[in-house]
Amino acid sequence: MSNLKYILWASVLLLAVNACKPDKPDNEVYDSTPYPYESVRFFPKTIPSPDDNPLTQAKVDLGRKLFYEENISKSKTTSCGTCHKPEEAFADFGNAVSTNDLGVETKRNASPLINMAWASKGFFWDGRVMTLEDAVDDAVTNEQHPQWDASIEYLSNDPNYKLAFEKAFENGEISQINFDKAVSSFIRILISKDSKFDYYYTQRIPGTTLTPLEQYGYDSLFTTERGDCFHCHGVYPFMTENDYVDNGLQGGGYIDLGLGGFNGINSDEGKMKIPPLRNLSYTAPYMHDGRFATLDEVIDYYSEGVNHTANISPLMKKVNQGGLHLNTNKMIISITGDTTYINEKEALKAFLLTLDDPNFINNPDYQSPF
């Protein structure tokens, strides 16, 4: 009897111990190693990501493949990388609007994918989604037109993808949700931080200086009565406030309602997301409809072409005179008495080009693995 009692107690103890044991993971290859981000001076200390999509190396690796994967599109010929090319700072250089998988023109210019991890106020020109995961889902669904069942079957039949999904996700599922999570993880690591201006402003490369023309443009950009770009583009390191403004572009009435078209608020009509001033050499044409082919046209617009639209930002200067009318022949007298003339438009352009980041467009970790 006492033996029986002993066995009974031992069984209860064994059951209790097993009950407290963590569940054996379904997926033994899952790799939760965080993505190794090292912040540089004046950049955010972390790359934020949603609680249900922590940033891991395995997810980034998978996301990179999926970003360039054409076989999930309806035609099997387009990927995210078709309209967001790494050599073009993940924009679509030369195209005012892009052509989607069905051969149809997209509604707006393809935005460059630069430092998107910190774009906290929504995505797309009209701010219609608040998370990068939703942005990926929106863009892929509406531009690549995948037939998700077929796309998932394609990925499931590829042993490399099967393994990559198992490494990236605890549940190991090949699904639309996990696709969005992986691609958004890859986009989060597309960080531009190595322009000449970065080195100058942070002195990460000590002794980096701007030329006098670039310096004049820098001063102009950050001076209210001159270039006055800083109100919308003055947040370092992003060079955008990530907000939505009406810059007076649609003078004849709002053809594209932008943010107001999405949220239905009249006073938000015509407002578009402020793009970053980084990598402009690689991302022409400019504005939500790609109407300006060159930076000169953009600067001319802000200098002389601004329209007084219904919802124009109060930060736009001299809108009733068409803009700031930059001085194209400003006389500068040096302390030694030498006289030179500066074209403020050229100076602004020279400064803007210091925000080009060749390391960003050539980063091997960002290129197509195919």
Next chain:
Amino acid sequence: MKKIIGLFLLSTLLLVSSCKKEPGEGTLAIDFKARINNQPLVFQQFYVINTNDTVEFEELKFYMSDVNITNKDDNATINLSKVALINFKEEATTLNTLLTEGAYKNPSFVFGLTNELNATVPSSYNDTDPLGFNANNYWLMANSYIYFKIEGFRKVNGVNEPFVYHVGADDFNTNKELIKAFSIYEGNTTTVLGLLNINALFANIDFNTESTTHTDFTDPASIVLAQKMLNNFNNALSLE
């Protein structure tokens, strides 16, 4: 027997003492409201103020730092918050703090930022911190936060002319204190109301000549106007 009774009484006393209820917590809410013509301010709606200026507002926010109250019993200063950003447009206008129930007095804060906080940069904070990147209140070139922003339009001959007051630099701050006693009760919210009187904010402003400042130290007029707006804001803001 006496010893036993004594021990019993001591035990009972100890037991009762150990069951004594810890003081509970209640909420202190410092809540700010903007009023124009004695009405709640509605953004992007025109108002006639100060006899003949027709104005509407697009942005209105300010920093408060070193928010303190005093414990009425022992006069100890309690810091409620290092910094808060009051943003009227986004209706982020309330600073809530949990406090032990009891008697308190004299809520106070620095309107703007302390010089110590202004020496920091957005990358030192989480994005969502009042001083982080999302607040969009840092001047790269001036190496300073913008302590308050007022933006809007004034109608001039039927045309909207912008006004922009962006003020912030070391020492462009001022102390505010409300001489008032109040109590915090467990599970309840005690509200201290902050009122911003927009009419008072612009009472002595001539929009024709004083419509813009960015606290630009290369422009003496800009500094004079920034100081004037700081004084006006301070005077227009009251605690009740």
